[in-house]
Amino acid sequence: MIDFTLTENDKAQLARTRAEALICRKYAREYEEREELPPDELPERKEFLASVEVVPEPGPDDSPRPVMMALHAMGMYWGDYSIRLKQTGGGLGNAALTAAGTKEQQEKWGHLTLSMAITEPGCGSDPSMVQCTAELDGDEWVINGEKIFVTTGIRAQGAVIWATIDKSAGRAGIKSFLVERGTPGFEVPYKEKKLGIRSDDTAVYLFKDCRIPRENLLGLNEEIPKKSSGGFRGVMKTFNMTRPMTAAMGLGLAEAALDFTREQLEEAGFEIDYGAGLGTLPAAVEKFIRLEAIFEASVLDTLQCVWLAGQGKPNNMESSVCKAHAGSAVRVITQGCIEILGPMGASREHLLEKWMRDCRITDIYEGTGEIQRLIIARGMLEYTRAELS
Amino acid sequence: MISFGLSEEQEIVRDTLKEFADEAMRPIARDCDEEASIPQDFLDTVWELGLTSTQIPEEHGGGGESRSPVTNAILLEELGYGDASLAVAAMAPSAFANAIVDHGTEDQQKRLLPLFCTEKFHAASLAVAEPGAVFDALKPRTLAEPKGDGFVLSGVKSFVPLGDRASHFLVVAANGEGLDAFIVPREAGGLRISGPEKNLGLRGLTTVSLELERVEVPQADRLGGQAGCDVRNLLAGSRAALCAVMVGLSRGVVAECVPYAKDRVAFGEAIAKKQSIAFRLAEMHIETESMRWLTWKAASFVEKGLDAVKPAHLARSYAAEKCMWIADNGVQVFGGHGYIRDNPVEMWFRNARTLGVLEGMIGV
Numbered sequence: 124m125i126d127f128t129l130t131e132n133d134k135a136q137l138a139r140t141r142a143e144a145l146i147c148r149k150y151a152r153e154y155e156e157r158e159e160l161p162p163d164e165l166p167e168r169k170e171f172l173a174s175v176e177v178v179p180e181p182g183p184d185d186s187p188r189p190v191m192m193a194l195h196a197m198g199m200y201w202g203d204y205s206i207r208l209k210q211t212g213g214g215l216g217n218a219a220l221t222a223a224g225t226k227e228q229q230e231k232w233g234h235l236t237l238s239m240a241i242t243e244p245g246c247g248s249d250p251s252m253v254q255c256t257a258e259l260d261g262d263e264w265v266i267n268g269e270k271i272f273v274t275t276g277i278r279a280q281g282a283v284i285w286a287t288i289d290k291s292a293g294r295a296g297i298k299s300f301l302v303e304r305g306t307p308g309f310e311v312p313y314k315e316k317k318l319g320i321r322s323d324d325t326a327v328y329l330f331k332d333c334r335i336p337r338e339n340l341l342g343l344n345e346e347i348p349k350k351s352s353g354g355f356r357g358v359m360k361t362f363n364m365t366r367p368m369t370a371a372m373g374l375g376l377a378e379a380a381l382d383f384t385r386e387q388l389e390e391a392g393f394e395i396d397y398g399a400g401l402g403t404l405p406a407a408v409e410k411f412i413r414l415e416a417i418f419e420a421s422v423l424d425t426l427q428c429v430w431l432a433g434q435g436k437p438n439n440m441e442s443s444v445c446k447a448h449a450g451s452a453v454r455v456i457t458q459g460c461i462e463i464l465g466p467m468g469a470s471r472e473h474l475l476e477k478w479m480r481d482c483r484i485t486d487i488y489e490g491t492g493e494i495q496r497l498i499i500a501r502g503m504l505e506y507t508r509a510e511l512s
Numbered sequence: 513m514i515s516f517g518l519s520e521e522q523e524i525v526r527d528t529l530k531e532f533a534d535e536a537m538r539p540i541a542r543d544c545d546e547e548a549s550i551p552q553d554f555l556d557t558v559w560e561l562g563l564t565s566t567q568i569p570e571e572h573g574g575g576g577e578s579r580s581p582v583t584n585a586i587l588l589e590e591l592g593y594g595d596a597s598l599a600v601a602a603m604a605p606s607a608f609a610n611a612i613v614d615h616g617t618e619d620q621q622k623r624l625l626p627l628f629c630t631e632k633f634h635a636a637s638l639a640v641a642e643p644g645a646v647f648d649a650l651k652p653r654t655l656a657e658p659k660g661d662g663f664v665l666s667g668v669k670s671f672v673p674l675g676d677r678a679s680h681f682l683v684v685a686a687n688g689e690g691l692d693a694f695i696v697p698r699e700a701g702g703l704r705i706s707g708p709e710k711n712l713g714l715r716g717l718t719t720v721s722l723e724l725e726r727v728e729v730p731q732a733d734r735l736g737g738q739a740g741c742d743v744r745n746l747l748a749g750s751r752a753a754l755c756a757v758m759v760g761l762s763r764g765v766v767a768e769c770v771p772y773a774k775d776r777v778a779f780g781e782a783i784a785k786k787q788s789i790a791f792r793l794a795e796m797h798i799e800t801e802s803m804r805w806l807t808w809k810a811a812s813f814v815e816k817g818l819d820a821v822k823p824a825h826l827a828r829s830y831a832a833e834k835c836m837w838i839a840d841n842g843v844q845v846f847g848g849h850g851y852i853r854d855n856p857v858e859m860w861f862r863n864a865r866t867l868g869v870l871e872g873m874i875g876v
Contacts, residue, residue: 124515124519125516125812126513126514127514127812127813128513128514129513133514186514187514190514398825400647403651412825412829416829419809419823420799420805423802423805423806426805430515431516444797447794447798448802495794496795497794499794499798500790503793503794503797504770504773510785511784511785
């Protein structure tokens with residue numbers, strides 16, 4: 124039955140996440156300026172976790188797990204982006220391992236934090252242009268190439284990388300490999316300097332004749348599919364849960380921006396009356412309510428997408444819809460909040476300007492807004508990649 | 513528990529109404545618009561579906577199904593996909609009847625609900641909108657002054673659907689402290705009905721204006737009786753209903769644009785293969801989806817008896833803007849053909865602008 128309310132247990136769980144997120148928010152500015160991840164052992168947080176009552180496990184009448192995952196992600200990022208920490212456990216590479224690795228491979232590496240290295244200096248949205256190569260030499264793959272923008276790249280204990288085993292095969296030649304940190308020839312020369320999400324360790328990877336065992340090919344399938352993109356699809360499957368989660372993360376930041384703006388408006392004496400007609404609302408309030416509507420719309424897209432996942436229903440199209448929508452929504456919302464508050468919004472005295480910079484990544488990583496729109500349009504028009512790109 | 517799942521019954525309603533929209537609405541929509549009238553046949557056919565009587569209690573002659581604003585939102589989307597004018601005409605009596613079911617006193621229910629449980633289409637309408645600039649539904653200029661045990665209504669209402677044949681009107685007025693809704697029979701003294709109005713969109717639908725010149729209404733005809741009722745939530749339900757029609761309209765635009773864009777060739781390829789068009793279609797799809805969830809949320813708040821003012825306002829603010837944007841771009845995708853009345857997009861463009869500024873009319 125269609126329902127948009129949370130159960131008492133749902134609320135208790137989310138309240139806990141948000142209380143913890145607020146503690147981490149206190150450290151947000153400090154670690155952003157240091158461009159470092161906060162440590163796990165923030166003293167207050169430790170106390171909080173020790174003091175907090177254990178919330179009962181969700182039951183069959185509570186919201187489905189994927190829905191709660193998205194709401195928890197929103198709650199965490201509502202605290203601040205830098206709350207990421209190790210809370211989320213693995214990196215993107217772990218999702219790829221789960222999607223594409225064999226059972227043995229998952230058992231062997233599942234406990235590691237794994238980054239995902241796809242992007243290269245000359246290849247972003249179109250991964251079929253991957254230049255990084257993997258050549259079979261005896262029982263080893265020899266990896267050569269450069270990867271950039273690797274999220275959690277410094278602290279990851281291993282990386283899932285995309286490399287081509289046959290450049291002439293185009294997309295079909297691309298395979299995923301697992302490379303553990305410390306493997307000779309795998310260097311991490313520096314951390315990227317970014318507009319936002321500065322506490323995140325985004326790294327550059329260099330592979331110079333880096334040798335890994337033959338069994339490190341995820342899925343162990345060395346064949347190059349003749350037709351279109353068999354192997355490639357397996358890799359792309361990763362995104363059906365990660366896209367809505369990325370959307371939820373960005374929306375958490377947007378919600379923080381809206382909450383801050385609402386508080387400031389109210390403090391300045393503006394009443395936010397959802398019943399009032401256009402003729403009676405001050406422009407600042409009217410603008411705020413519009414931003415809130417965009418937020419609400421985007422959150423519901425995301426929840427619908429993860430709800431489908433919980434039902435075991437396909438959500439490929441929806442994952443692009445919610446990611447595309449959140450990507451543009453968070454830009455409009457955070458930039459709009461600063462517009463409403465004026466110079467105050469642009470001051471680094473407050474976190475609002477940081478949230479605007481942080482959430483700008485939402486429309487870029489995990490497939491840009493343009494890529495999502497291509498996927499949606501192809502679905503609507505029943506076009507192949509070749510027909511619409 | 514958060515869920516986007518339709519009940520089995522809701523799925524049946526959706527599928528039935530989708531078929532009805534394709535077979536009974538879309539084929540006649542253009543003629544209704546051109547002729548500014550809706551055939552009685554259509555109203556009688558729609559009446560047979562029982563959309564109005566189903567949720568009226570059995571004791572008053574109805575189907576006795578529990579009131580479900582969410583189900584109504586789902587079916588209104590399908591009707592809106594069929595045609596906005598016909599959708600509003602089909603559901604205008606429901607808005608009146610459901611207001612009586614939800615807020616009416618026992619006496620009001622007993623007197624009025626049986627009217628909607630007969631075999632022939634029966635019209636009665638909400639009268640909310642007013643002709644003045646920057647209309648605010650929560651601050652109507654129509655006033656209800658207390659007089660003796662009753663009230664005296666003065667003011668002007670516009671966009672009253674099916675006002676040419678409605679037996680009763682539910683008139684929203686300011687009572688000095690807040691809002692009230694009054695049941696006003698067609699033959700009430702001091703009520704002048706003029707029309708049909710000539711409007712930008714929803715041309716098929718006959719709308720009228722009501723001039724209320726000191727219309728006397730007994731306490732018994734104040735909706736909810738002595739206690740009155742929560743008119744804000746009633747208006748929220750109307751907004752959710754209008755949103756549902758806008759979702760359907762938007763979906764119709766997208767469905768029309770996709771085959772056209774694939775078919776229309778310019779500079780050696782289908783225009784759908786150009787990102788400028790393809791991205792616009794993707795955007796239309798995204799917004800249509802969002803509008804639907806916002807609408808469901810507002811309807812679900814009404815259904816659960818929660819304060820629906822905020823979700824309904826957010827849904828309306830969003831849907832009105834995006835539906836207009838979608839219809840506007842629908843015209844653009846069709847280019848010159850979109851400007852010609854042979855194609856439906858120009859009609860949807862006019863309907864989108866009209867729906868987005870209306871209040872009242874229908875409910876969930």
